[in-house]
Amino acid sequence: MIKTTITESLKKAIEEIFKLSDTEPSVVESPNKQFGDYSTQVAFQLAKILKNDPKKIASDIKNALEGNNNFEKIEVVGGYINFFLKNEFYHKEIEKVYSEGKEFAKLKHLSEEKILVEYVSSNPTGPMVIVNGRAAALGDSFVRILNMRGYNAISEFYINDGGNQVFLLGISCNEVYKKLNGMPYEIPENGYHGSYIEDFVKLIIGKTDLSKMDDEARSNYLGTEGVKYFHTMQIKSLKNFNVKFDSEIHERIIREEGLTEYVIETLRDKNLLYEKDGATFFKSSDFGDDKDRAIIKSNGEYTYLLPDAAYHEDKIRRNFEYLIDIFGPDHHGYVKRLRAIFEALGHNPDKLEILIHQIVNLINEGGKIKMSKRKGTIITLDDLLEDVGKDAARFFFVMRKKNSHLDFDLKLAKEKSENNPVFYVQYAHARIASIIDFAGSKGIRLNGYVNFSLLNEEKEIELIKVILLFPDILDDVIRMREPAILPKYLIDLASTFHSFYNKHRVITDDKELSLARLALVQCVKNTIKVGLNLIGVNAPDKM
RNA sequence: GCCCCUGUAGCUCAGUGGAUAGAGCACCGGUUUCCUAAACCGGGUGCCGCAAGUUCAAUUCUUGCCAGGGGCACCA
Secondary structure (H helix, E strand, O other): OHHHHHHHHHHHHHHHHHOOOOOOOOEEEOOOHHHOOEEEOHHHHHHHHHOOOHHHHHHHHHHHHOOOOOEEEEEEEOOEEEEEEOHHHHHHHHHHHHHHHHHOOOEOOOOOOEEEEEEOOOOOOOOOEHHHHHHHHHHHHHHHHHHHEOOEEEEEEEEOOOOHHHHHHHHHHHHHHHHHOOOOOOOOOOOOOOHHHHHHHHHHHHHOOOOOOOHHHHHHHHHHHHHHHHHHHHHHHHHHOOOOOOEEEEHHHHHHOOHHHHHHHHHHHOOOEEEEOOEEEEOHHHHOOOOOEEEEOOOOOEOOHHHHHHHHHHHHHOOOOEEEEEEOHHHHHHHHHHHHHHHHOOOOHHHEEEEEOOOEEEEEOOEEEOOEOOOOEOOEHHHHHHHHOHHHHHHHHHHOOOOOOEEEEHHHHHOOOOOOHHHHHHHHHHHHHHHHHHHHHOOOOOOOOOOHHHOOOHHHHHHHHHHHHHHHHHHHHHHHOOOOHHHHHHHHHHHHHHHHHHHOOOOOOOHHHHHHHHHHHHHHHHHHHHHHHHOOOOOOOOO
């Protein structure tokens, strides 16, 4: 919010002096205190356009801004312009933050554009695994932050319950059924081998008599029931992970509504399909894909792409104007063909954004834990939650940028120590709660006028600055599509608070000062709480 | 072979065109008659993987190479 204020002043000054209306001066926090609070190197950019010395340009801008009473002083060093803000400016700003409470970073109706964010969408053929947790944490946090900043975003889970996977699940379950009944059995190579299959079949056997069904009927039954069972299990895991979806869509329904046929007909009308070796291919290479892709196999079944195209068609028909898909790294090769078919259906490909996050390695005692879903050696999201807890898991999953390979250190996540950033941030919150309690016991309560102009200590001004950054941080998350920026900020905020706390007492004999400091830490507390909640982490009052 | 991601301090990572490249951990030392010591304060570290190019300015952008990880289906 401060940067915007300075940027606006700069733009006005530049327009007045140089008659340039389309410059976007970038304002940054000064790397060093000697360079003030904020700086801009706009003079370097203008030097080129104006063919003039950056130092001259910088001092012209400085002169034009001298009348602005937010600034204590403005310095020109080299071509840089450094802004030193008055404490009164910070006092005014923190007063606004304080009066708005937990809503201070909330924007209403910035954009009416309807955004749909799809993530996880794992096959309902087994439990949630670790990498799903990363997608879930990223997606859920991102949607919360979008809505916090005035965007109109909805989260959605797509259930692949219409295709070959269900069939394979049924066959696999049926073979396991035979195994449990002492009959000869053979689970197909590409089927499901995890021990969770056996758990499910045992459960069904306890409820339903499967013995009178033939293999086909039993497979179908187990496939259908299995999908329901595993989907319910997945949603429950996600709920324990503090992830909830605004909407769930079934592939089965998309197919029943005839949208797959619509896709085929539309592409055929546009002459974008052809037959080869008995299969039907979509000319995705016309839209930038490396090669054409099959959408109907030679046995008549659809490949994954076709119903998924239908699903994206459905999103548009439900009047979503901007689509974001969050995929795991194993789907990156799929991006081009999905965008291709989306465009072929007549939609603007710029309205479909696909974010890819990278893998998760579980690290324990310094070593990687290897997993394979096919072989059934998996660690589930439930296992992880039971081991390290929801808060640590949520924090760790968004702590790294989505493009980095996340090494999830199980030992660290469980540590209740300074090494563990989740505890560090939560501790700041609990500490403030405790201060507020203590103040109450001394009869000091926030319920009226607060004189913020008493806050002039270096640590106090620092803390105000960091609080004021919060809305900018949320906007950075959105602009960069990078939730990781938020946990990093919260660590900074907690650190700045702890530093302040150790230097200054909040509650002293000076009642007016105590109230001002109490209001300040109340703002910190609100910011931490709101920030943690945006990444699905609790902010306890006691630890 | 092709595609994607990554390479920054001993370790884990910030830093997506600007000033002297930053945190945390680890290591050493200090701080509690006082609101939570799960905290704070001080101490030093870098061929920013390598090499060219673009730029007034490159850790940041481009290209090539090297190293690690992941993916290349009529699976999803």
